[in-house]
Amino acid sequence: MNRNVSKDVQNLLDMLEDVTISSNRNTSATSRSPRSGDAGSDTELETICTTIEEVQALFREKKVKNVIVCTGAGISTSAGIPDFRTPGTGLYDNLEKYELPYPEAVFDINYFKNNPGAFYALSTELLPGLYGPTLAHHFIKLLYDEGILLRCYSQNIDGLEGLTGLHPDKLVEAHGSFSASHCTRCRLEIDNEIIFPALRAGTPYKCPECARIGRESYVKPDIVFFGESLPDRFHKLSQTDFKKCDLVIVIGTSLAVYPFAGLPNYVSKECPRLLINRELVGNFRHGRKDNIRDVFYCGNADDGCLLLADAMGKKQTVIDNQKKQADDIKNQNTENQKSSKLPKSDVTTPPSGAKSE
Numbered sequence: 399m400n401r402n403v404s405k406d407v408q409n410l411l412d413m414l415e416d417v418t419i420s421s422n423r424n425t426s427a428t429s430r431s432p433r434s435g436d437a438g439s440d441t442e443l444e445t446i447c448t449t450i451e452e453v454q455a456l457f458r459e460k461k462v463k464n465v466i467v468c469t470g471a472g473i474s475t476s477a478g479i480p481d482f483r484t485p486g487t488g489l490y491d492n493l494e495k496y497e498l499p500y501p502e503a504v505f506d507i508n509y510f511k512n513n514p515g516a517f518y519a520l521s522t523e524l525l526p527g528l529y530g531p532t533l534a535h536h537f538i539k540l541l542y543d544e545g546i547l548l549r550c551y552s553q554n555i556d557g558l559e560g561l562t563g564l565h566p567d568k569l570v571e572a573h574g575s576f577s578a579s580h581c582t583r584c585r586l587e588i589d590n591e592i593i594f595p596a597l598r599a600g601t602p603y604k605c606p607e608c609a610r611i612g613r614e615s616y617v618k619p620d621i622v623f624f625g626e627s628l629p630d631r632f633h634k635l636s637q638t639d640f641k642k643c644d645l646v647i648v649i650g651t652s653l654a655v656y657p658f659a660g661l662p663n664y665v666s667k668e669c670p671r672l673l674i675n676r677e678l679v680g681n682f683r684h685g686r687k688d689n690i691r692d693v694f695y696c697g698n699a700d701d702g703c704l705l706l707a708d709a710m711g712k713k714q715t716v717i718d719n720q721k722k723q724a725d726d727i728k729n730q731n732t733e734n735q736k737s738s739k740l741p742k743s744d745v746t747t748p749p750s751g752a753k754s755e
């Protein structure tokens with residue numbers, strides 16, 4: 399599905415999903431929490447899970463084995479990276495200097511093709527390498543280490559999930575990453591050694607191959623822009639993963655961008671859904687009379703994740719791992735700063751050349 403799918407249409411689909419769940423409530427059986435009355439009677443399903451304490455119990459009693467985590471920008475704000483939509487601090491409230499027609503244009507493929515400058519200028523702040531993973535990222539790594547992480551679906555382009563050492567098989571970078579870059583016209587791949595200096599300098603990089611035949615086109619990291627399709631891996635894995643999932647945890651996202659925002663709806667009707675966020679988003683039924691399996695932890699991602707790590711008896715492990723990595727990154731950045739002050743001749747010159755597909 400394309401990222402420019404109308405939000406209204408998706409909202410409608412979510413509402414239909416709601417209706418389906420409601421109408422199935424009295425006809426479907428649940429393995430984890432059987433109905434309290436006889437088959438066919440007009441009784442409500444028993445509550446599966448509606449409080450954070452109940453989710454903690456699932457971890458304490460080792461009742462979850464296939465956890466899916468869906469992340470957004472809110473998981474990285476404690477690392478110092480702003481999210482997109484929080485009023486005031488969010489990235490989209492702070493783009494005046496780029497004189498965009500509307501804030502999201504900075505990630506719009508059609509706008510980029512003619513105006514790559516804004517994205518390149520913004521990239522100077524977005525490039526991976528400056529920040530370290532948060533406690534919440536290390537909690538996801540803990541789920542992996544414990545063998546109960548089915549998959550982590552991330553909308554983020556900061557690469558922090560992977561930086562914890564999470565195995566790449568366990569990660570779906572739904573909105574792409576900076577790991578490779580291509581010409582938006584001929585798809586020529588350009589080496590990171592070439593494109594990164596351009597991104598760091600905020601200077602749009604023209605495709606040499608297109609220039610050779612008299613065309614003007616720019617190179618873009620493989621971040622999924624509005625108007626582009628999500629990676630095949632996202633579609634392929636999401637079709638099967640969510641059917642197997644026994645707990646989905648959604649962390650730090652406004653669930654405003656589809657198709658990602660629809661993921662929490664793909665789990666079975668008996669699967670508990672935990673939202674760890676500063677605000678209630680999506681179609682989580684928290685606070686509604688008919689809620690039997692949605693949990694909302696209203697607060698910071700790190701705090702919510704530590705509660706779960708605590709239930710697993712691993713809170714201190716998460717804290718130690720995060721601190722150690724943060725210290726390592728700080729030391730590395732200090733080293734890099736020192737070496738960048740060396741005379742030019744002592745700094746390795748990046749190789750030149752383009753990589754063919």
Ligand code: OAD
Pocket residue numbers: 469470471472473475476481482483484488502505553554555573621622623624649650651652653654655674675676677679697698699700
């Ligand atoms: P948003 O900025 O839309 O949403 C972030 C959510 O996280 C909000 O609901 C915040 O309240 C919440 N939040 C912020 N800090 C938090 C914290 N420390 N703890 C808990 N919650 C916190 O970001 P996304 O949902 O990730 O596309 O945005 C989705 C996509 O929109 C992004 O992938 C991006 C953007 O266009 C790109 O392609 C780059």
